[in-house]
Amino acid sequence: MTFKVDFKVRDYECDLQGIVNNSVYFNYLEHARHEFLHANGVDFAQLARDKINLVVMRSEMDYKQSLVPGDEFYVAVEPERISRLKFGFRQTVVRKHDEKVMLKALVIGTAVNERGRPFFPEQVDLLFKSD
Helix, strand or coil: CCEEEEEECCHHHECCCCCECHHHHHHHHHHHHHHHHHHCCCCHHHHHHCCCEEEEEEEEEEECCCCCCCCEEEEEEEEEECCCCCEEEEEEEEECCCCEEEEEEEEEEEEECCCCCEECCHHHHHHHCCC
16 A cells, blocks of 8 residues: 655745756655654654664655646655565655646665664564554
């Protein structure tokens, strides 16, 4: 099942060309991942307080078209287990009025403990179990 978060482009997110600045997409994607975690019972802030940090290792983004001020869109999030210690989020930015894909991304991460060592905490592992 795909998780979705709704957004609307704000004027200040755009550059002089009148399109969403490429760096802003990172914020959209991050917010959608955090909402996905929260909706699935994983408290990102509590993990950090427990000295478990979820970190991004790699981001791949394929820009298809540009969003402009006022565009309503959603970010779809699909979790994927990459390896024993890595997880991924396949994310898609879709403009609502025509369901056009604006961006596709793969964000790969891991969890690190208080010593900075990678590991996979149980509460995160449950997100990537196949039904």
